[in-house]
Amino acid sequence: MGAFYQDEDRHYVALDCIIFGFDAGELKLLLLKRKFEPAKGEWSLMGGFLKNYESLDEGARRILLQLTGLTNIYMEQLQSYGDVNRDPGERTISIAFYALIKVDENDRKLAEAHGAHWISINKVPTLIFDHNKMVEKALKTLRNKIVTKPIGFELLSEKFTLPQLQSLYEAINQEQLDKRNFRKRILETGLLDKMDEKEKGSSKKGAFYYMFNKEKYRMFAEMGFHFQMKVKKDALIKMNT
Amino acid sequence: MGAFYQDEDRHYVALDCIIFGFDAGELKLLLLKRKFEPAKGEWSLMGGFLKNYESLDEGARRILLQLTGLTNIYMEQLQSYGDVNRDPGERTISIAFYALIKVDENDRKLAEAHGAHWISINKVPTLIFDHNKMVEKALKTLRNKIVTKPIGFELLSEKFTLPQLQSLYEAINQEQLDKRNFRKRILETGLLDKMDEKEKGSSKKGAFYYMFNKEKYRMFAEMGFHFQMKVKKDALIKMNT
DNA sequence: AATTTAAGTGTTTTTAATACACTTCACACG
DNA sequence: CGTGTGAAGTGTATTAAAAACACTTAAATT
Numbered sequence: 001m002g003a004f005y006q007d008e009d010r011h012y013v014a015l016d017c018i019i020f021g022f023d024a025g026e027l028k029l030l031l032l033k034r035k036f037e038p039a040k041g042e043w044s045l046m047g048g049f050l051k052n053y054e055s056l057d058e059g060a061r062r063i064l065l066q067l068t069g070l071t072n073i074y075m076e077q078l079q080s081y082g083d084v085n086r087d088p089g090e091r092t093i094s095i096a097f098y099a100l101i102k103v104d105e106n107d108r109k110l111a112e113a114h115g116a117h118w119i120s121i122n123k124v125p126t127l128i129f130d131h132n133k134m135v136e137k138a139l140k141t142l143r144n145k146i147v148t149k150p151i152g153f154e155l156l157s158e159k160f161t162l163p164q165l166q167s168l169y170e171a172i173n174q175e176q177l178d179k180r181n182f183r184k185r186i187l188e189t190g191l192l193d194k195m196d197e198k199e200k201g202s203s204k205k206g207a208f209y210y211m212f213n214k215e216k217y218r219m220f221a222e223m224g225f226h227f228q229m230k231v232k233k234d235a236l237i238k239m240n241t
Numbered sequence: 242m243g244a245f246y247q248d249e250d251r252h253y254v255a256l257d258c259i260i261f262g263f264d265a266g267e268l269k270l271l272l273l274k275r276k277f278e279p280a281k282g283e284w285s286l287m288g289g290f291l292k293n294y295e296s297l298d299e300g301a302r303r304i305l306l307q308l309t310g311l312t313n314i315y316m317e318q319l320q321s322y323g324d325v326n327r328d329p330g331e332r333t334i335s336i337a338f339y340a341l342i343k344v345d346e347n348d349r350k351l352a353e354a355h356g357a358h359w360i361s362i363n364k365v366p367t368l369i370f371d372h373n374k375m376v377e378k379a380l381k382t383l384r385n386k387i388v389t390k391p392i393g394f395e396l397l398s399e400k401f402t403l404p405q406l407q408s409l410y411e412a413i414n415q416e417q418l419d420k421r422n423f424r425k426r427i428l429e430t431g432l433l434d435k436m437d438e439k440e441k442g443s444s445k446k447g448a449f450y451y452m453f454n455k456e457k458y459r460m461f462a463e464m465g466f467h468f469q470m471k472v473k474k475d476a477l478i479k480m481n482t
Numbered sequence: 483a484a485t486t487t488a489a490g491t492g493t494t495t496t497t498a499a500t501a502c503a504c505t506t507c508a509c510a511c512g
Numbered sequence: 513c514g515t516g517t518g519a520a521g522t523g524t525a526t527t528a529a530a531a532a533c534a535c536t537t538a539a540a541t542t
Contacts, residue, residue, distance in 0.1 A: 005253060005331050009290040010251035011291060037245070050323070080318060082336075089246065093291075163488080180490085181531065184491095200540090202487095204488070204538075205488060205540080206488090207488080419502085421501095424522085444507090444508085444509095444519040445508045446506075446518080449520090
C-alpha cells in the first residue's frame, strides 16, 4: 500500500465564482476581461487558488471580497470540475461557487479596476476553460433554488417593491407571471413586511416598499415549514393512450 | 503577483463515495470498518486520493470498482468538503460522490474483503472526519432527486414489481404511500413496460414484473418533458391572519 | 379638470392531489 | 377439491391548489 500521503497526489485547487446581479430588469453576471496571463484578454469568471490556511468557503469569500469589496455575500457551493485537461496550464481542480449580490451596493469602481463587467445572462461571451459550463449549471441551480428558498431578496436592495420582485422572478425564469397570482402567493407566505414608504421612480402612483423578514423565516424554517414560490408548472410526461 | 502556479498551493484531494443500496425493504449504505491506519477500526465511507491522470468522475468510479467490482454504476457528484482540519492527518479536500447500486448484483464477497457492510440508513454509526455530514447531505439530495428524476430504478434489479418500487419510495422518504395513487402516477408516465412474468416470492398471487424503459425516457427528456413522481406535499408557509 | 401610467385588488374555472374499499388471483391446507 | 388466506390489483368522489381573467385606484403631468 505504500505511504498513505504521497506528494504526487497533490493538486492545484482553484475557486471560481459565478456572481449574479439584477439590474435594469435583467439578470447579469460579473465577468472578467483578464488583464494578465494566462489567457490575457479573454473573458472568465473571477477565481483564484485555494490557500492551505483557508476552507473552501473562506477562499471563495476572499475572492469575492477582492472583486467586489463586499463581505456579507450570499454564496453557495455549486460543483467541482476536474477534467484532467480543463486548464491547459497545469492540472487544476476547480470548485465553483455562485454568489448573489445587490448591484447597487457593489463597489463598481473596484470591480472595474479588475476589468470586471456586468453582462446580461443572455449575452454571456465565450469564457476560458470550462467556465461556460459552470455558468450554465449555476443558472440552472439558481432557477431551481429560487422557487424553494427565499433567496431572490439577496439580489435586491433591502427595501424593494413587489413589481421589482416579480420582475426579478421573471428575469430569472424567463417567463411572464400574472401580477395578481404572484402578489397573492408571495404575500400569503407572511414573510414580507410592508413599509409606509413608496418607490416613485417607475410610476406616478408609486409602489410600496417591502422588506423580507429574515427572523420570521428563520423561525418557520426551524418549525419545518418550506418556502415555496411556484412559477409555471412543468409539463409532465404522460404518454399512455 | 509572482509565479502563477506555486507549489504551496497544492492540496490532497480525496474522493469519498456514499453508496446506497436497497435491500429487505430498507435503504442501506455500504460502509467500511477500516482495516488499516489512519483510524483503523473506525467506520468510514469508501474513499481514496485523486490521481493526476484521472478526472474526478474517473477517480470515483475507480474507487467504486475497487469495493464493488461493478463498473456501470449510477453516480453523481455531491459536494466538496474543505475545512482546514477536517482530516487530522494532512490538509485534505474531499469531493463526495453518491452512488446507487443494485445490491443483488453486487459482489458481496469483494465488499466483505474490504471490510464493507450494508448498514440501514437508520442505523448509521459515527463515521470518521465529516463523513456523517456527507451522508446526511447525500440522503437529502437523494430524497429530492428521486421525485424529479427516474433514478429509483438504479436501486432495483432490472425487472421489479410495483410493490417493490413503492416500498423503495417509502423507504427513501420514510412515509406510507397510497397504493392506488402510487400505481396510477408511476404508470401514467408511460415509462414502465409490463412483463408477462410474475414475481412469486412475497405473495401467492404474485406481482407482475415491470422494466423501466430508458429509451422512452431519453426521448421524452429530450423533448423537454420532466419526470415527476410526487410524494407527500410539504407544508407550506402560510402565516397570515 | 382631464389625462396618463403603473399599482393594486377578488372571483371563477380548471387541474391536480388526496382519500377511500372492494375484487381478484393463486397457492396452501384440510 | 373447495375453502381460506394474503397480497396484488383496480376506479371514483372529494378536496385543494393553480391558473385565468379585468377593472379600479393613486398620484403626477399638462
